[in-house]
Amino acid sequence: MEIVQQVNSNDIQIIESQYFGTVNWYKMLFENSHVELAQYEAYPKTSFRNRTIIAGSNGLIILSVPLQKGRIQKNQTRDVKISYDQDWQEQHWRSIVSCYGKSPFFEYYQNSLELVLRQKQVYLLDMNWGIQQWVLKQLKFTRTLNYSFRQEAEFRQSSSDQRDRIKPNNFHLVQEPVKYSQVFEDRIGFQANLSILDLLSCMGPASKTLL
Numbered sequence: 001m002e003i004v005q006q007v008n009s010n011d012i013q014i015i016e017s018q019y020f021g022t023v024n025w026y027k028m029l030f031e032n033s034h035v036e037l038a039q040y041e042a043y044p045k046t047s048f049r050n051r052t053i054i055a056g057s058n059g060l061i062i063l064s065v066p067l068q069k070g071r072i073q074k075n076q077t078r079d080v081k082i083s084y085d086q087d088w089q090e091q092h093w094r095s096i097v098s099c100y101g102k103s104p105f106f107e108y109y110q111n112s113l114e115l116v117l118r119q120k121q122v123y124l125l126d127m128n129w130g131i132q133q134w135v136l137k138q139l140k141f142t143r144t145l146n147y148s149f150r151q152e153a154e155f156r157q158s159s160s161d162q163r164d165r166i167k168p169n170n171f172h173l174v175q176e177p178v179k180y181s182q183v184f185e186d187r188i189g190f191q192a193n194l195s196i197l198d199l200l201s202c203m204g205p206a207s208k209t210l211l
Contacts, residue, residue, distance in 0.1 A: 014038050014148050014155045016163040017077065017128040019065055020052035020135070020195045023211075024174045025166055029141065030211045036148035038155075038163055039125060043073040043080050047164055050080075050124055052195040053171065056099045057184050060191060062168070063092045065124065080124045089118050096197060103183045105204030109138065113197075135196050139208045166193065178210050 012034045018025050025048070029035055043049070050065040066083040067073065073080055093114060100106040116134045121127035132145065148155075155161045166174070177192035180203050185191075191198075199207045 013162045014160050018048040022193045023178050023199050024193045026196050027211045039078040039147045041077050041152040043077045054099045054195050055191050100201035103201035106201040
């Protein structure tokens with residue numbers, strides 16, 4: 001008979017969903033046995049839920065997914081919808097190709113990456129989920145990532161609440177950045193904790209070992 005081990009809710013780390021999450025966001029998944037994604041939370045301003053940062057020849061580039069009703073959201077994260085008034089997917093894809101087209105491993109991921117990026121999901125959370133599953137497949141991540149069904153009031157300000165430890169205004173200040181050779185490092189220096197796209201494009205299958 002199989003014995004199912006129950007996990008105390010306080011032992012489950014609650015993190016936010018991210019759009020092509022940062023390197024250290026994925027590192028957190030590898031370092032913690034029990035992680036869940038928040039969905040029943042008030043959607044905050046200025047986070048990586050709808051942003052990612054990549055490195056170009058002239059510096060860092062922020063890619064932002066436009067949302068219906070703009071930056072000011074009164075919805076829970078699970079109800080936030082993507083806006084397609086502009087062709088932001090084409091803009092993001094062109095930026096990604098410009099930054100990583102000549103990287104060692106981009107060609108290996110290019111076709112499947114473009115497919116997952118260009119899917120027109122209604123909800124931001126669903127789009128991020130598809131991207132996360134694609135990334136975890138490339139990283140050969142074997143554990144299951146799930147959504148949390150707990151309400152924000154249950155985990156806010158508790159030790160299990162790890163949301164927004166990494167934000168667009170402090171992402172580069174992580175204490176233990178994953179170090180690797182980057183495409184434009186000779187021009188702009190090493191840039192810590194960029195989008196996971198940077199690590200995959202530069203290091204390919206070795207990305208998992210670094211995480």
